[in-house]
Amino acid sequence: MKFLQRRPSVERKKNRNGFLFCLPWCIGFLLFFFIPLIQSIAFSFSKVSVTTSGFELDFVGLENYYYILFQSPEYVDNLLDTLTTFGQQIPIIFVLSLIIAMILNSKFKGRTFFRSLYFIPVIIATGVVMRYLSGSVALQSMQGSAGDLETAYTGTMVNFQQFFEQMGIPESVSSMVFRYVNDIFNLIWQCGVHIILFISGLQAIPQSLYEVSKVEGATKWEEFWFVTIPCLGNTIVLVIVYSVIEFCVSTGNAVIQQAYTVLQKQQIYHISAAMLWLYFLIVACMIGLIFYLFNRLCLKKWQ
């Protein structure tokens, strides 16, 4: 507590009171987040067996990790699958939300309406409704694969596949387009927060910069690349990190699903813990890498 003693007494009193304010949260955090977190790390390094008196842990070192990487049939596939979807989706979401944000940032009638419209998915997607929507007909039919009887009865909302067939487009092309079109719901639904972040970033750009570039005779295109994008530097990092986190934490992706199945259905706790920890480690590395590269390659040059 050295840092407290060096300060004047008023300050010290303030600090003490301050930590009282913090106390309820700290207790909750320790009890329901931190301790479980440590415990689950411990799970991932040991073999958990259920006995009559509770759980028993035997330390096995890296065995669980070895198992999921080299012996478990699906884990690596799921991991790669998640990472590729991620690589496909993030750029699209990024560009899409930047475009929408730039349009919404200009003045026109009804922009408040559109802003709140695009935010609606955030509200719905986090809550109970999404669970129903995804568990019930609507989203299944939007995301489901065609030709499957199961999906056929639930009904495709807008039947793109059929539409393409009628237009006489070869199936290989149509199925590819179909996949992306189907994904549009998915993609646009994830843009809500990013759009808001981009708008606030855009509004922070001083207007004088645009005036200067106009006086210098820059075209709109140059203005975008040399004024807007560099000024958005921090926002861009934030949006990318946010998308990575949102994507990785969502229960929809394959790794989390698999870990959840192992946990709930097969009740092998240590494997499930190891699966999730390895995954989080990779995600954390990715975020770190993005930060580093972006700082190195872009932010320094722009500022």
Place this chain on the structure above:
Amino acid sequence: MKKRSAQYKRFTRSRFGNFVYFLFLIAAGLFTVLPLVYSVVTSFKPLDELLAFPPRFFVVRPNWKNYTALPDLLSNLEVPFIRYVFNQLFVTFAVVGLQLIVSVMAAFVLCQVKNKVTKALFLIIQFALLYNGTTLAVPQYLIYCNIGIIDTYWVYILPGLASTMGIFLIKQNMEASIPPVLIEAARIDGAGVWRIFTSIVLPLSKPALLTWTLFSFQNAWAIQSGNSIFSESLKTLPSVMGSITSSGISRSGSAMAVTVLMMIPPILVYLITQSNVLETMSHAGIKD
């Protein structure tokens, strides 16, 4: 303002460009609302239209049957339906209230006191945003066992203490909207910590508080007992509704009706808090 209008003029120079922009906005907007519209429309479809192949988007003969069938479906439950409603409301309000109080107090400290401890805490909070609940499910259950709250209302409520998202949002917003000078002035005038908290910090962080109310409401509304509640009389609405939605094709109409009904409260809360939410979310991007 003058500058802005000048920029506006430049932007709207080309009619065609404007048209394209607007078209894009509307198309994207359509995609956002389509699932909602679809679920509302579907909830009015009679059974034969639900099962029609090829499926149609719009309903031809709308009726209320899916909704009027609900009381029947809910009448032969073990516990009276009203009990679930009570549980739902009680748990939601308890969780939202608790999270709100705890988060705003902690955020107040993190915003006002700057030293190594609070900095470390904030870093931890940011990292904690990364983790998925699944990781913690089993150890959390063990802790519930140890403090003996399994099969009580506390299982729903207490874990809410650990929320980090709220602190993050509220703290970021406080940094932006409460000038340190104001706090300093209040202190010179002789206001204590509690006084500063209640009469300066709370009113000024109202947008953030409303936003967090919304998010916390979403989550609380969706709380399901999971594996920690066994008595039927303590379960919440989602578990009852879940039994309807998962009971087969013939009830898919009623399932959709349930979905639509459950969707209403969150959307209502959103409509009330809407303008504040957008404002606060834009502060989330400010680096501290």
